[in-house]
Amino acid sequence: MSNSILEGESAGFRQAQSPAQAQSPASTTAVMSMQQALNLALDEVLAENPRTLVFGEDCGRLGGVFRITDGLQAKHGEQRVFDTPLAESGILGMSVGLAMAGFHPIPEVQFDGFAYPAINQIVCQIARMNYRSRGTLPMPITLRVPSFGGIRAPEHHGESLEALFAHVPGLKVVSPSNPHEAYHLLKYAATRPDPVIFLEPKSRYWQKGEVDAARHDADGGSPTGAKVMRAGRHVTLVAWGAMVARCLQVAGLAAEDGIDVEVLDLRWLKPIDAEALAASVRKTRRAVVVHEAPLTSGLGAEVAQLITQACFDTLKAPVERVTGFDVPYPSGDLEDEYIPNIDRILFGIQRVLEYKRG
Amino acid sequence: MAEISFPLPDLGEGLIEATVLEWLVSPGDQVERNQPLVEVETTKSAVELPSPQAGKVVRTYGGPGDTINVGEPLIVFEVPDNTAGIVGTVPQDEAPKRRVRLSAVLDED
Amino acid sequence: MSGRHTGEQHSHTVEGTDPQLYVAVHEPGTDAGLRPVMLLHGFSSSAKLNWEDTGWLAALLEAGRRVITVDLPGHGRSGAPEDMDSYAPSRIRADLLQIAFDAGARPLRDGDPASGLDLIGYSLGSRLAWEFGATQHELVHRLVLGGPNTADPLAEFDLVAAQRYLADGTPIADESTAGLLKMAQLLPSNNIFSLLSLVEAIKGEPFDPAEAVPRMPMLLVAGDKDERAASMPELAALGAKAGAMVEQVLLPGRNHTNAVTSRAFKQEAISFLAV
Numbered sequence: 001m002s003n004s005i006l007e008g009e010s011a012g013f014r015q016a017q018s019p020a021q022a023q024s025p026a027s028t029t030a031v032m033s034m035q036q037a038l039n040l041a042l043d044e045v046l047a048e049n050p051r052t053l054v055f056g057e058d059c060g061r062l063g064g065v066f067r068i069t070d071g072l073q074a075k076h077g078e079q080r081v082f083d084t085p086l087a088e089s090g091i092l093g094m095s096v097g098l099a100m101a102g103f104h105p106i107p108e109v110q111f112d113g114f115a116y117p118a119i120n121q122i123v124c125q126i127a128r129m130n131y132r133s134r135g136t137l138p139m140p141i142t143l144r145v146p147s148f149g150g151i152r153a154p155e156h157h158g159e160s161l162e163a164l165f166a167h168v169p170g171l172k173v174v175s176p177s178n179p180h181e182a183y184h185l186l187k188y189a190a191t192r193p194d195p196v197i198f199l200e201p202k203s204r205y206w207q208k209g210e211v212d213a214a215r216h217d218a219d220g221g222s223p224t225g226a227k228v229m230r231a232g233r234h235v236t237l238v239a240w241g242a243m244v245a246r247c248l249q250v251a252g253l254a255a256e257d258g259i260d261v262e263v264l265d266l267r268w269l270k271p272i273d274a275e276a277l278a279a280s281v282r283k284t285r286r287a288v289v290v291h292e293a294p295l296t297s298g299l300g301a302e303v304a305q306l307i308t309q310a311c312f313d314t315l316k317a318p319v320e321r322v323t324g325f326d327v328p329y330p331s332g333d334l335e336d337e338y339i340p341n342i343d344r345i346l347f348g349i350q351r352v353l354e355y356k357r358g
Numbered sequence: 359m360a361e362i363s364f365p366l367p368d369l370g371e372g373l374i375e376a377t378v379l380e381w382l383v384s385p386g387d388q389v390e391r392n393q394p395l396v397e398v399e400t401t402k403s404a405v406e407l408p409s410p411q412a413g414k415v416v417r418t419y420g421g422p423g424d425t426i427n428v429g430e431p432l433i434v435f436e437v438p439d440n441t442a443g444i445v446g447t448v449p450q451d452e453a454p455k456r457r458v459r460l461s462a463v464l465d466e467d
Numbered sequence: 468m469s470g471r472h473t474g475e476q477h478s479h480t481v482e483g484t485d486p487q488l489y490v491a492v493h494e495p496g497t498d499a500g501l502r503p504v505m506l507l508h509g510f511s512s513s514a515k516l517n518w519e520d521t522g523w524l525a526a527l528l529e530a531g532r533r534v535i536t537v538d539l540p541g542h543g544r545s546g547a548p549e550d551m552d553s554y555a556p557s558r559i560r561a562d563l564l565q566i567a568f569d570a571g572a573r574p575l576r577d578g579d580p581a582s583g584l585d586l587i588g589y590s591l592g593s594r595l596a597w598e599f600g601a602t603q604h605e606l607v608h609r610l611v612l613g614g615p616n617t618a619d620p621l622a623e624f625d626l627v628a629a630q631r632y633l634a635d636g637t638p639i640a641d642e643s644t645a646g647l648l649k650m651a652q653l654l655p656s657n658n659i660f661s662l663l664s665l666v667e668a669i670k671g672e673p674f675d676p677a678e679a680v681p682r683m684p685m686l687l688v689a690g691d692k693d694e695r696a697a698s699m700p701e702l703a704a705l706g707a708k709a710g711a712m713v714e715q716v717l718l719p720g721r722n723h724t725n726a727v728t729s730r731a732f733k734q735e736a737i738s739f740l741a742v
Binding site for chain 2: 349
């Protein structure tokens with residue numbers, strides 16, 4: 001496997017071939033939840049690659065607090081699917097050693113807020129080992145992190161860490177928006193030679209959708225880069241994770257008002273698919289980026305810059321950002337006030353629609 | 359539907375086993391989270407174990423007088439697939455509600 | 468929702484010194500409108516071990532009862548005072564009275580089901596409840612006494628042997644003393660020297676149930692394998708002779724340790740107190 005997709009090389013990124021596409025049997029479409037899709041992907045990865053290990057707090061006997069690893073220990077054995085102590089630094093530190101020894105660890109950090117104790121292992125070891133060793137010690141680690149808000153959880157159980165991870169050279173960051181994407185993106189991530197931070201939108205775990213295991217896209221596209229989830233002419237909504245579903249709802253409502261919204265699921269947050277952003281906004285000439293994370297230094301700023309760089313001459317309005325606020329991610333009771341809602345996103349669209357050059 | 363098995367929890371202070379005194383639920387019962395499940399006795403005290411979750415009881419392990427080791431199966435529940443994890447609630451997909459209307463003169467230049 | 472106020476509820480002290488007792492008042496989700504229930508745990512136990520972990524607190528709250536729990540001195544989260552006086556049963560009863568009043572208990576009034584106080588004790592807690600009922604008949608409405616006994620086994624405790632054992636490991640000849648000390652040492656939360664102070668204080672004020680007999684209705688409950696409660700019928704006879712309505716319940720197959728979790732015990736107690 002080529003190591004060519006290291007940092008921000010989204011051009012090379014598009015050429016990568018999905019092993020899932022190459023190996024999966026023909027037409028296997030089924031309706032399932034994102035939980036089941038992730039479970040299926042892990043099951044297949046474990047079966048296909050004997051060096052894959054799945055572990056984390058409650059991942060073994062219990063099958064994960066979100067049931068993502070349900071049944072995997074019984075099927076693949078306690079050597080390959082196992083529980084860890086409540087110590088995230090240990091979970092990720094162990095992953096470093098396992099990767100050095102040639103394993104493909106797929107650790108889980110039970111909740112996004114629990115990733116902080118492992119930041120040292122992720123940033124100082126996992127992200128750098130390949131560079132430090134001049135490519136002799138790659139870190140094929142896929143870190144699964146149930147992420148973002150939307151389930152009315154207490155503090156530390158809902159955070160948007162994508163910008164934090166995306167800022168670290170050596171890490172790739174991806175977030176699926178539906179069961180089909182979850183299945184294919186996880187299978188793809190788990191075969192990468194590089195560390196991938198896999199942010200699972202926990203508020204979407206239970207929603208069902210069609211998963212075509214044989215093909216990633218109806219058009220035979222790849223699991224890399226961004227993906228147009230709804231085509232439109234007037235404005236591009238850029239989102240990832242749980243916000244994609246919300247933006248699709250907004251697009252439906254905007255259509256009632258005669259506004260044709262394109263929804264771009266960014267999927268990969270590092271590297272960001274700048275070409276797809278440019279292609280969409282060259283067409284719509286307006287863009288609104290939506291994320292749950294706080295505004296300041298959020299990924300929305302990066303997206304806005306990439307769009308501005310590519311489309312400065314044709315943009316009809318500055319890129320708008322509809323985001324969480326610059327406060328700690330609130331616990332469940334205040335979630336509805338914090339996470340961008342339909343009206344706030346519609347306001348963002350209105351702002352780019354009515355912008356007048358002066 | 360999915361089955362979730364719960365082992366005898368660590369009762370603390372180095373205890374490795376407990377003796378069943380009396381089951382307070384039977385297979386087929388629908389139980390709520392924190393509802394008393396079983397009385398057990400250790401070398402130090404007798405305790406009533408609350409249910410770690412809601413669900414229908416499928417199986418219980420051990421009758422009065424039987425010893426169960428910490429970590430061995432105690433009870434199996436049947437739960438719907440869309441059950442929340444240990445924290446939080448399952449969000450419901452609702453029809454989108456809006457207050458904001460868009461208005462724009464789209465000059466297609 | 469069960470509200471709960473924990474911490475040092477009592478704002479008054481008896482005899483001028485703070486007994487450092489840990490008090491918790493637990494509010495039911497739906498208040499049945501009845502008087503509060505005070506729970507008194509046994510020797511080498513605590514409100515948590517005797518009443519919370521065993522399901523009593525949840526069952527009483529479910530029944531709509533307001534519950535006052537207290538850790539005895541040297542037990543649970545209560546302090547371990549240095550002075551021997553803090554451990555005297557008479558001093559503890561005085562502190563309990565103050566705690567009950569500070570938690571809102573008021574003397575019994577005819578026709579007011581919220582007035583008065585119900586008491587549930589276990590083992591040593593039953594002794595304290597018996598004496599408390601006998602001396603506070605204007606306050607106490609009903610008694611439930613679990614694992615009760617006419618004599619306090621702690622009064623026979625061989626303190627010197629226990630202290631020698633703790634000092635240099637000399638084996639304890641008296642079986643009951645050895646058993647009680649072993650039980651006390653099993654729990655890391657116990658302050659062993661404080662517990663021995665309690666034993667010493669109890670030896671100074673041994674239980675004499677005939678000295679003062681409660682006359683309010685009482686329910687006596689013990690496991691049929693509880694050797695420490697073998698004299699329960701004698702207590703019942705004393706109560707009945709003094710004019711109290713007495714009910715006795717034997718729990719099949721249960722002993723002094725495991726009778727406390729019994730559902731039957733809880734149900735009998737809750738319905739006995741629900742008047």
